[in-house]
Structure formats: structure tokens, C-alpha cells
Amino acid sequence: MPGDMLQILRPDGTLVGDAPVDVDTTRDLYHAMVVGRVYDRKCTAMQKQGRLATYAPFEGQEACQIGAVAPLEEQDWVVATYRDAAAMWFAGYPMVNLILGRTGDERGGQIPEGVNVLPPSITVGGHMIHAVGTGWASKLQGDGGVSLTMFGDGATSEGDFHEAMNFAGVYQTPTVFFCQNNGWAISLPFEQQTNAAALVDKAIGYGMPGVRIDGNDLFAVVAATTEAVETARSGGGPTFIEAMTYRIGPHTTADDPGRYRTEEATDEWRRSDPIDRVRAYLVANDAWDQSWEDEVADEASDQVEAAVEEAEALDPFTAGEVFDAMFAEPTQTLLDQRDMLRRDG
Template sequence: MRNILDREGRLVGEAPIDIDTTRRLYRAMVEARAYDKKGTTLQRQGRLATYAPLLGQEAAQVGSAAALHPNDWMVATYRDAAAMWMQGYPWEVLFLSRSGDERGGRPPVHVDVLPPSITVGAHMIHAVGIAWAEKLQGTSRIAITYFGDGATSEGDFHEAMNFAGVFKTPTVFLCQNNGYAISMPRERQTASATIAQKADAYGMAGEQVDGNDLFAVYAATKEAADRARAGDGATLIEAVTYRIGPHTTNDDPGRYRDPEEERAAHDRDPVERVRRYLENEGAWDSDWEETVQAKAATTIERAVELAESLGSPSPADIYGAVYEEMSPDLRRQLEGIES
């Protein structure tokens, strides 16, 4: 397993980014955590629908997305808000998407991030198709897709991996192995020793990295993206992380896992690890921390205000979200709710 920054925030390999960039990504992780905490809070206040926390997976998402070009495609899931935001999907639009508002599926037009996939595993083939299209058009754009350990047991995973392998599509498969598919632990998900080794079967590169290590995730993703851009095909990255929170706000992990396990996971906290590194490097102090935290909180509060200022969507909005041209059946249904 690739590891560059150990649990105490000490380098055990070569840092792939400079201190300024590390500080920027640290702020991004703090902001992602503020968003995540707010997401759960808003759900408890009845202001969001079911929310799936990403707590503990900040490095896997921020580190991987930071290694992309701004116009690369991203096809992610309901738990990947931090990665999506890194690639330009605004927090307020993410909040909208979590409140069941169709407008949450429409980021600004220059952002090539697909709306989050709710169906587990259904989206990986989209990333392969998009990447293949870019390859056929001779561009240097690649597509990254995010999914969890559970999604690797879906048939779509096989289809996507196989197709990407055969056609050498410029796709990065980023699996956040967070230990659980709702209540199903990783060891019962697959008999494979690692998820990364599945890449062998599809004839593509594969690597397991410490998903709570910002540097390792960044370096592995950068290499995979470079490989894709160079025409050398897809890569499967298994970022080993841990879902500290529940599956969603409608889940109680106390029923299926040891609380001791959750406490132990805090020792592997990806954000704290980078903070210690910066402190060791003389690039962190408590004043700066306060500013970073305050700015993160303010940004997220503004995003909530913005999202809520839009008001409730019209029931008619749900009819316009799927088809370019509405089917006669949908048209009839729409007329039904308007009369």
C-alpha cells in the first residue's frame, strides 16, 4: 500500500506537492468537513433529505481531485461532494441536490461533473463512455469515476472495467474502500485480498494506496491521470479509508460495528495528519487555523443561504430533468399536476 505521510504526519516518502499547495488542500479538506457537518445538521433540522456523510474520506476525495485538470470529467456518487466541489460543483448546488431539488443536478455549464449517482455502481460505465468519446475525438481530457467497495460487487463494475481495459479508455477508477457497504464489511464484500488486484484481471494498472494519506492519493491519481492522457489506458486505484459516520442519516452503525473501531479510526484522521505535517514544517499555527475554520464555516453558511434563497422547486420541475424532449406520457402527467 502506497504511503507517503504516516499517521503522525511525518514524510515516509517524497512529498508530491509543495507547502503552499498543501496548505491550500488542507483548507479544502477543512471546508469539506464543514460542509459535511452542516449536511448532517440540516438533515436533522428537516432542511435536507437523507444525507450521506463523507467524514473521514476528505483526503481520498480532495487529494484525488486535486490531481486532475480543470476540464477533466468527473462521475461520482452521493458521498463524493468534496471531490465534486474540488472540480467546480458549487456547495450550494450540492446542498440543492441533497434536498431533492432537481436544480441540484445542474452545476454551472463550464463544470464537467455529472450529477451525483444515487444508484450504487450504475455510473462507472458512464465515465468509461465519456472517456472513450474523448479518446475518439483525440482530446487530452480524461474521466475519473468515484465509487465505493460495495460498488465493486455490482455487474456494472465488471462491464466498465472490461470495456475500459479493452479499449484503453482514459479513465481513472477511484475506489474509496471505506470499509462498509452500508452494514456489509469489506471482508465479506469480496474474497480478493485487495480491490486493487482486480485491475490485473482487466489488463489495466491497479494500485492500493492509503486513502487517508493526502500525498499518496494525490501521487497515485496524478500518475493514473498522466497514464490515461498518454494513451496508456485506465487505472484502478483503491484508496483505503474509513467511513467514520453512518452510511446515511437514516442509519445506525452501532447496530453492526464496534464503537471501538470508530474511535480507532480517528487516529487515522486524514485532516489531522496534514495539519501535523504543516505544523512540523512550520507552516501552521493556531491563528491561521482559526482563520481557516472561520472561513470554511462562513463559506458553508453562505452556500446554505444561497441554496435556501431559491425557494422550493415547482413540482413540474421533475419532468424536465431527464429527457431533452418530454415523452407523451410524461407530458400527460405534467398536464395532470398542472390542472
């Protein structure tokens, strides 16, 4: 991995610095990462079976997604993308809604009141400014809320990245910009995404602190995000975090990475697996055994299967229902069109 970056847990599971959480919490976060992976692999399998629309796997990014959400509280906001299902789930977005969304159903976005997680952004880069807006609202409303936005290296090339970072800097919104630099934007490698040596260098241009971390190191993610969240919550404004990680899988299930990259680099990153690393740490601290591992795996599997079952049990919208959520009340125009659809099929 290139450049200077914060690392606390080495790939072999030994510590370079202080663990930001205790062993019990580490076990909880490990459990959550396993749930994320089971969910991810299940969705990939379901897509191949034709049960899901296109799916964007996040394998290899579990430390980023669970670790970044770990410091958040109930009043905080998460504004993330189609590749951030584990983060969204860990922030309270029900798994059934995530799966429902990927089956191709708008009710995926109909999450419970009180869960401040927006449905995943599908277009790249337009959503980061929303976390500036929600953070700004928290500031005006005085609720102490922090907004976390997650995005990839590709999104930093969008003009909206600039506008979001600039607004956050100008208004000192409590926004944490968490970039998962996973090396690839579909087929474009990081080296062609930017001429900057590191994305974290961009933070200074917006007058905000930036930190570059090992994104496959759960402890580095938790430590950096905790500091950023505390800074934001105490009125210190936004932080930009560049987490170095790797997209082990394809961009989506419709993508074929064999057209643009070799397996060797991917294999190297597989050896830096974020879940294996935490397991090694737990083993070294006498906080892991096989029966617990099996228990965690079974629970994760049951949880995912239950969500799948619930999502698939829901009937698709009727013809009429597709008109129901354009406005608070359907306009006469929409009611007329609904009648046309019912009349003519």
C-alpha cells in the first residue's frame, strides 16, 4: 500500500498502536463484519439466480463500512452509496429494506422513522452535498447530530465532490467525508483517476483536516472516524478520511474485471483481508474460538436468510400503486394517468 497512512492493526493481527475499542466491542464489530460478508455473498449469489437486480459487492471493504459507523449515535445521519450496504445496515437501515431495494422495489427505501439513513445514492458523487445539508440542519436544530457520507475514489472526480467539500468547509458543518479508495472505478485504476499522489491531499484545499488510513484495518477506521465524529459533534467542523482498501469483487454483477485487471493484485489484497485481521487479533487475545466463530456465522446466515424471505414475500406494486408516491397527494394528472393504465393495461 502506498504512502503514509494510519495503521493500528497489522495484517498479522498484531498492534502497532492503541486499540480504540476493548476486546468485547471488537468481538461485536467482528460479528457485524461477518454479517456484512454473508449478506454480500448472498446478494451476489441471488443476483446470479435472477432474484436480484444488478448488485454491487463490497467484499474487502467490511472494516471501512462497519468501522466508520461504529462511533455514530442515534441522531446522526448516514448518506452513502450502492456499495455501502453493510454501513447502512449497521447504522440501522433494516436488512430487509436493503434486499428489497436490490430486488427492484422502491419500498426498500421505506425505512422506519428515526433511522437517519438515506436510501443509497445510485448516481456517483451527487450525494455528498446531502450530508452537508443534513449536517447543516443538525447544526441549526442544535441536536448535536453528525452526518457521515461514504463514497469511492471515483466520486472525488465529480464536480459535486468539490462543492460538497467547499460548502462543508465554509459552513463548518458536522460532516465526515469517508472515502473508500478501493483502487478502481469500474475499469479505471486510481492512477488514472487523479494525478494527485493521495486523495487526502485535497482536504487542505477546503480548509479541513484530512487523514489517510489503512482501510482494511478496523482499528484505524474506528480511531479515525471516532476522532472525526467527535470533532464534528463538538463544533469543530468536517473531516476528510481517505481509507485505502480494495474492491475484491467486480464493480457490479454486470462487470467483468478480467477485461481490465489481473488476479495477482486482487490475490495480494485477499491476503490483507479485514475480517481475517480482526480474527487474528481476537485469537491472540484469547477472545476467539471455533464454536463462537460457528455461532457468529450461523447467526449471520439466519439473519440474512430471514431478511431475504421477508423481502421476497412482498407482492410487487399493483399498477395503481406506482403513482402513489410522486407527491404527498397524487395530482389530478396522475390520477388520470392511473385510470388510463387501468383502462388500457
